[in-house]
Amino acid sequence: MTQITNRSLDKAQRNPKPWRVVDLIQWGTRYFTDHSIPNARLEVEWLLAHQLSLERVDLYVQHDRCLNTSELAGFKGLVRRRVAGEPFQYILGRAPFYGRDFLVTPVVLIPRPETETLIQVLRKGPELKTILDIGTGSGCLAITAALFYPHTQVTAVDISQAALAAAKENARRLEASNVAFIKVDILKVLLKDKFDAILCNPPYVATDDVPALQREIREHEPRAALTDGADGLTWFRRLAEIGQGLLNEEGRMIVEIGGSLQAKPVRAIFEAAGFAVTLHKDLQGEERVCEGRWEK
Structure with missing residues (x-):
């Protein structure tokens, strides 16, 4: 040949x-x-x-x-x-998450295996009536939760209308009818409803760490979904601040963190706000999820 x-x-x-x-x-x-x-x-x-x-x-x-x-x-x-350098998932237009394919475009963060840890932590808890997904992006967390809990009302919020359009299309394709999508800047506006659990994969990369990201991530994925433009802790401070107003008693805040090095400061933020904190590791052994239980 x-x-x-x-x-x-x-x-x-x-x-x-x-x-x-x-x-x-x-x-x-x-x-x-x-x-x-x-x-x-x-x-x-x-x-x-x-x-x-x-x-x-x-x-x-x-x-x-x-x-x-x-x-x-x-x-x-x-x-x-x-x-x-274009990410493989953007070229295909889809990415796997928890056994399902989600449509992805450059307006949303690419779902990653480590983020599945949030769903695993969520499922270890009691039955839920309401779930809030903050910064839903592709909708992978909200939709996966909704499919596991078909009788639970899931609310998914994002500041990006384009991201919400992508998430809505994924919900339609995957037949997740119990998800409501809302455009809101959660850093500035507090929702009136309360929830049994909150999921969030916030932008936790510090500005100084952005140059060290892989080229395909740094140059192609939405910057606002990667970094807060500061020390990487802005969203955790805000989530800890608004958590008590958004969670029912015994409600859980389940957030992704940037690995074991970020675990200590994130734990301190949530404990200072009155949360009982548990850290969970991903399959690579990195502390990946901070779970805060709100106790009045």
Whole structure:
């Protein structure tokens, strides 16, 4: 078989012999590896399956399938976007969270496995009548909670109308009918209702730490969802301040934190506001969730 190089891929549209699925998987894996893309083969397979409107497993069933000029050009465009640093999930337009696919665009933060810890903590508690998700983004937390608790009323708030539109579409697709979406700046406006639990994955990256973020995160994900523009603790202070007004007695504030190094100051903030605090670790052993129980 002719070895595929970057130049040969560019020429493939003029080559009378189209490239096969298996050829492109092999080439793409080498190309992504050379450009330090993690999970090179897996990402190539997902991109190629996306371009061909196939399930990933079908690539191996159709490994000898030859791509036409349009398909090859489309795949090449996806590869270029990924090598340029665009997040894999934005290219596909979706990201997995707790076993479901959520539509994602650059207006929302990409759901991550460690954020699933919030749902795990939520489910350890008693039955809930009302849940509030602050800064809902894609809606992954609110919708997942709503599907686990179909008789619970979930309220999801965000300051971004574009993010709320994305979350509403995810709720429609996943048939989460018990979620209400509200546009509000929770840093400035206090809701009148009270809730049994509050979920929040706030922007907790300090301004000084933004340059150390991965390039694809730093350059492509919404800045307001990543950092508070200060010391990374602004949202925790506000949540601790408004928590007593938003939570029913014995209500729980369940928030994501930036790992073990941030655990101590976040714990101190919530304890000073009168919360009984428990820290929970993610699957990597990092303290990832601060759970504060409000006790009058």
